[in-house]
Amino acid sequence: MVRSGRSRLRIAAAFALTVAVALTSACGGSADAKWHSPGDSTASPGASGGPSGSALTISPGPNAKNVSPAASIKAEIAAGTLTEVKLTNSAGKVVKGRYDADKRTWTATEKLGYNKAYTMKVTATGDDGKQYDQTNKFTTVKPNNLTLPYLRANYAVLLNGGTFGVGQPITVWFDEPIKDKKAAQKALSVTTDPPVYGAWHWFDNREVHWRPKEYWPAGTKVTVKANVYGKNLGGGLYGQEDVSATFKIGESHIAIADAKTKRMKVYVDGKQVKKINGRDVSAGIPVSLGKDQVETGANGELIDFRTYSGVHVVMQKHQEYRMTSASFGITDKKSPNYYDTLIKKAVRISNSGEFFHMADWNIPQHGKVNTSHGCINIGPAYINWMFDTFRPGDIIDVKNTGKNLDPRDGLGDWQISWKKWIAGSALPVDPELSEGTETPATPQPTNTATP
Template identity: 35%
Template sequence: MTAVLTACSGGTTPAPGGGGNVTGGDKPAVAAPAIKVSPAEGAQKVRPDKNVVVTAAGGALDEVTVQSQGQPVEGEFDATRTKWTSSKPLKPSTTYTVSAKATGAGGPAALTSEFTTLKPKRELQVIDITPGIKGETVGVGMPIMVTFNNDVTNKAAVEAALHVEAEKKATGAWRWISDRLVIYRTAKYWQAHQKVVFTADLAGVRGAGDMWGTKSFRQTIKIGAAQISKVDTRTHQMVVRVDGKVKQRMPISAGKGDTREYTTTSGVHLTMSKHNPEIMISPGKKEGDPGYYKEIVNHAVRISNSGEYVHSAPWSVGSQGRANVSHGCINAGPTQAKWYYDNFQRGDVVDIVGTDRELEWNNGWGFWQMSFAKWKKGSALEA
C-alpha cells in the first residue's frame, strides 16, 4: 500500500545556477501543508485501543475521514484544526482507510492511507444479559446482570463501555461480583412503565492481556408496574400495592422460627422465578432424618436462593393470618397465591419485616440490602 500525497504550490522555481537564492521580485516558494497519519501507512496488528491521529503542519485540516466498509470512526479536531484524534476504540481484525485534506498558504494537500488492526487471540463476549427473555416485563427492583465468556482483568475499560439509558432518569452504578459477572443497580427503584436500554460497546475494548471485544451488545428492558409487597411476619399479613394502590391483602404464615433454617429472612427481596408445581425438599437432610420433608406446592414464586417462596399452602389456611408455621416460606391461601403467581414480574419487590434473620445481600437478588453508597464501591470506575 502506498500513501498518496498531492499538493499544489504557488511558489516560483529558482533559475538554474542561482543556488536557490531569490532575485528581483520573486517570492520564496511556500510548501503545501504536510499531513501525517498515525498509525502509519501499511501498519499491521495495530492495537484497537490505539487512537488514530492526523496532523497538519503548515496549514489546517479541512476534513478527516477514517472508515472501514463504509462505517466511519468518530473523532474530534483540536481548537486550531491542526490535529484530529479518534474518540472510540477500533474494531479488531479490520482494515481502515484514512483520508485527510488540508489547506495552507502553499495551497491544498491530501493524503490517503490504510492500516489493519490485530486479530485477538481471545474474544470478549457477553454470554448472558438478565433480564433478557423476549417480551418480558420486569419489576421496579430489577437489576441488570451481565455475564462475560472470559475473566475480565481490565475492569475499568470494560465497565466504561457499558451504558444504561432510561426513559425516566435514574442514578445507578455497576458492581463487579466476580471476574465474569457485573451487576447494575439503581440508587432507588426504577420508575414504573418505561423502557431502559442497555448497551455494551465492547468492540475494540481490551478485557485482558490478549482478549479484546469484537462486537457490541444491546438489550431493551421493559419496566412494568410498581408491584411492591410488604410482609409483616408479626401480624401475619402481606399487602400488595400496584402503582401505589392496594390490590391484595393476604393473610400469610411465615417461618416458624424455631431454628435459623426455618426463620424467614427480613429485608428487601426480589421475585426471581415462578414454578407450578415446585417440589420442596428439606436442605441437607435425607428421608428418615428428623425434620425431613418433601412437599409439592403450587403457584410458587421464588424470592431468595435459600429456599424462600411465596406459595400456595391449602394445608395452612387455618394458620394464615394467625401464626407462623412454615419452613421459612410465605404461605398464602390458594386463591390469593394464584393471583400473586399470575401477576408476578421478575424484579418485583417483597419487603419482609419482623424476624431476627437478615437477608444477605448476595442471597438470590438481595442487592437492595446493601446501601447504594457501599454498592457503588464495587465499581471499577467509582473506586
C-alpha cells in the same frame, strides 16, 4: 434523557443459559498490545498519508500496528474530492464504507476483525488539481483472549424487550474474569427516560450490577449497552462483540411480609390493596413464613428454617415446581421436615430456595403460626391474584424473622446501602448524581411505592 456513563462508564445485556448457578429449594493478542486511536502519533507515525502538509489524511497511518478493530478508519481530503477509497483484508474482502455528501471524507462502516492485515488504497484530486494516490497497510491487535458480556435480569431471565418491576437491577455477566474493571465499566452505559439516579457495583471479577439509588419510577424506559468490542479489558482480554438490551419498568408492585403479624400487605403504585377476590386484606394477606426451628442436615450442617429478612426481588414464576428437602440437606425420610412434592403457583424470590407459593395444606395456620421451611405460604383465595400480578423485578420485602438476606442470594442488591453500593464501583461516583453523568440530573422524587 441522561446517558449514564458517557465519560466514565457504560453497561450491557443478553443472557447465558450456560451459566452454572447452584440453586436450591428451601421449601419445597499479546499482553502488551495497545489500542491507538486514529490520529494518535504513537499509532501511526505517518498518519498524514502523504508529504508533510499534504491535503490528504488517512487513518490509521502507514504500517500501523495493534489497531483496535473498532477504531474509526477514514480517509479525508481538506480541499478536494476523494475519487476512490478501497479497504480490503488479506483475503481481498472489501470493507464497506461511505462518503460524506461532498466526497471529502470516507469512513468505514464495518468493524474490522482481530489480528487481521488490511490495505487501504485512496485516490483523490485536490482543488488545486493535484492528484493523490496513496496506499496504507496496517494490522489490528491480536487478543490473548476474548470475553462476551451477557445482559440479564437474573440467572435465568433476559432483560431485552421485557417489562420488569421497580426493584429490577441490571446484571452484566462476563464469561471470562475481568482484570481491568475500570476499562470494562467505561464500556458499559445505561440510558433512562426519565432520568434515574443509579450506579454500578462489582460483586466479583465477572459480574457487575447497575441499580437506581431508589426503586425505579414506574414507566421508565431503559437501554443498556456493552460496547466492549475492540476494548482491552486487561491483560490482553478483549470484548468479543458489543451487546445491548432495552426494557421498561411496569407499575410498582411491592409486598411486605411480616413474620410477627403473619400478614403480607400489598401495594400497587404506592396504594395498599384492600380487597382481593372480594376478601378484606386491609390487615394484609394471611400467610405463614419459615418456622423458628433448626435441624442438623445429612452432612452435619445446621439448617435454619426461618425466612430471610430483607428486600427480595422476584426472579421466576412456575405454574408447578418440584421442591425437596434434599436440596438443602434433609434426606432422612423419617425426619418431620423431609418432603419431595410438586408445589403449585411457585414464585422464586432467592437463589437459596425461597418462594411464595400456594399452600392449601395448612390454611388454618395462615395468619397465626409460621410453619414453612422458609417460603411464604399463601392460601388459594389469594395466590392466583399474587401469581398473576407479580412479575420479575417486583419487590417482596420480608421483616422481623431475625435472619438477614445475603446480598449475593438471588438479587439482594437492595440489601446494600447506597454508600456501600457506590463503593463497589470501579470508577468514582458522586453519591448524589446518576452514575457517570457529566451534568447533574433532575433529582428523582422520593419513591412513593414504599409505604
